[in-house]
Amino acid sequence: xxxxxxxxxxxxxxxxMPQVETKRPVNVMLTPQxxxxxxxxxxxxxxxxxxxxxxxxxxxxxxxxxxxxxxxFREEEQWVFIAYSLEEITEFFQSKGLxxxxxxxxxxxxxxxxxxxxxxxxxxxxxxxxxxxxVVVMPRSLVGDEALSPVSEIPNPAKGxxxxxxxxxxxxxxxALGFAAIFLLFAVLFIAEGIRYGGETKAGxxxxxxxxxxxxxxxxxxxxxxxxxxxRKIDRAERKKRETVxxxxxxxxxxxxxxxxxxxxxxxxxxxxxxEANMIGRMESEAQKAKLTVQKxxxxxxxxxRL
Numbered sequence: 001x002x003x004x005x006x007x008x009x010x011x012x013x014x015x016x017m018p019q020v021e022t023k024r025p026v027n028v029m030l031t032p033q034x035x036x037x038x039x040x041x042x043x044x045x046x047x048x049x050x051x052x053x054x055x056x057x058x059x060x061x062x063x064x065x066x067x068x069x070x071x072x073f074r075e076e077e078q079w080v081f082i083a084y085s086l087e088e089i090t091e092f093f094q095s096k097g098l099x100x101x102x103x104x105x106x107x108x109x110x111x112x113x114x115x116x117x118x119x120x121x122x123x124x125x126x127x128x129x130x131x132x133x134x135v136v137v138m139p140r141s142l143v144g145d146e147a148l149s150p151v152s153e154i155p156n157p158a159k160g161x162x163x164x165x166x167x168x169x170x171x172x173x174x175x176a177l178g179f180a181a182i183f184l185l186f187a188v189l190f191i192a193e194g195i196r197y198g199g200e201t202k203a204g205x206x207x208x209x210x211x212x213x214x215x216x217x218x219x220x221x222x223x224x225x226x227x228x229x230x231x232r233k234i235d236r237a238e239r240k241k242r243e244t245v246x247x248x249x250x251x252x253x254x255x256x257x258x259x260x261x262x263x264x265x266x267x268x269x270x271x272x273x274x275x276e277a278n279m280i281g282r283m284e285s286e287a288q289k290a291k292l293t294v295q296k297x298x299x300x301x302x303x304x305x306r307l
Contacts, residue, residue: 008024008025008026008027008104008156009022009024009026009027010026010027010028010029010107010154010155010156011026011027011028011029011098012029012031012109012122012154013028013029013030013031013034013089013092013093013096014031014033014122014123014126014137015033015092016122016123016125016126017096017122017123018096019096019097020096020097020098021097022097022098022102023102024102025102025103025104026098026102026103026104027103027104027105027106027107027156027160028093028098028103028105028106028107029106029107029108029109029111029112029154030084030089030106030107030108030109031109031122031128031135031137032109032110032135032136032137033137034084034088034089034092035082035083035084035108036058036061036062036082036083036084037080037081037082037083037110037134038057038058038061038080038081039075039078039079039080039081039134040057040078040079040081041077041078041079042079043242043245043246043249044079044249045250047072047073047074048254049249049250049252050072050079050081051070051072052252054070054072054081054083055068055070057081058070058081058083061083062083063085066085066087066088067085067086067087068083068084068085069083069084069085069086070082070083070084071084071108071161073111073159075110075113075133080110082108082110084108089106100163103163104162104163105156105160105161105162105163106160106161106162106163107156107157107160107161109128109135110134110135111157111159111160112135112154112155112157113130113133113135115154115155116128116129116130116135117130118147118148119138119140119143119147119148120148121140121148122137123140124140125139125140125141126138126139126140127139127140127143127148129143240307241263241307244263244268244305244307245263247286247287247290247292248261248268248270248303250286251272251283251286251287251303252272253279253282253283255274255275255276255279256272256273256274256275256279256283256300257272257273257275258270258271258272259271259272259273259300263307265307266306266307267304267305267306267307268304268305268307269302269303269304269305270302270303270304271297271300271301271302271303272300272301272302272303273299273300274299274300274301280296280300280301283301284301287301287303290305291305292304292305293305
């Protein structure tokens with residue numbers, strides 16, 4: 001079905017859609033049937049930095065034998081990562097009469113989240129709905145016709161993918177492998193240690209009160225201070241790790257690749273490959289501001305520091 005905005009039609013693409021005929025360039029919006037979505041809270045400021053780690057986030061989740069591209073945007077406090085196969089999408093477009101040269105921009109249903117707050121009919125069997133702030137496809141029988149929103153215009157999102165540019169934009173295997181280390185680091189530091197130690201520190205006062213009630217000996221100021229010191233040390237160590245990772249991620253620019261990364265209880269080291277020589281000075285300056293040790297390597301720089 002078509003939705004007009006600024007004289008350019010927006011076609012909502014789903015598996016059960018009818019054949020389409022168009023004589024003018026159109027925009028297309030994919031339903032979740034054509035992409036895989038993940039949301040993550042990460043200490044990243046810019047979309048190009050988030051996109052560099054997108055492939056690692058979807059490791060093991062995507063169909064083998066296909067090449068995938070990635071689209072990233074911010075949704076409140078989270079980053080939204082979308083993986084899609086341009087090959088699969090193009091094949092489907094052509095089966096429905098949509099030639100590549102007739103397509104202008106590509107959007108995703110998740111970008112139009114406010115438009116699907118009520119179940120939106122796709123076909124006689126399926127609707128678009130929102131579950132946990134995520135647009136999903138579900139059977140129409142689960143919601144009933146009385147709950148369906150009236151068919152109305154869906155606005156073109158502000159940010160989209162130029163179709164012709166997308167055909168030439170494929171993330172290399174080397175980039176995906178290179179940034180797999182970052183995904184592993186995020187998983188360990190921000191999910192396991194972050195939640196566990198952060199939760200212990202936040203609940204420290206409540207736990208201390210319970211211990212004092214059950215154990216009168218804890219009323220000793222010395223004992224209390226010893227326990228609080230333990231929590232402070234844990235909190236400082238984890239905060240330092242998170243600040244270090246944030247600094248290292250902040251040094252990933254457009255033509256910069258993270259080659260190696262090692263971090264343990266004592267310290268860390270990271271080696272960057274830098275394609276543009278003029279970027280080295282900028283990266284050295286940022287590392288020095290963070291009081292890190294910088295050494296030049298054969299194709300970039302190496303950064304070291306203690307935790």
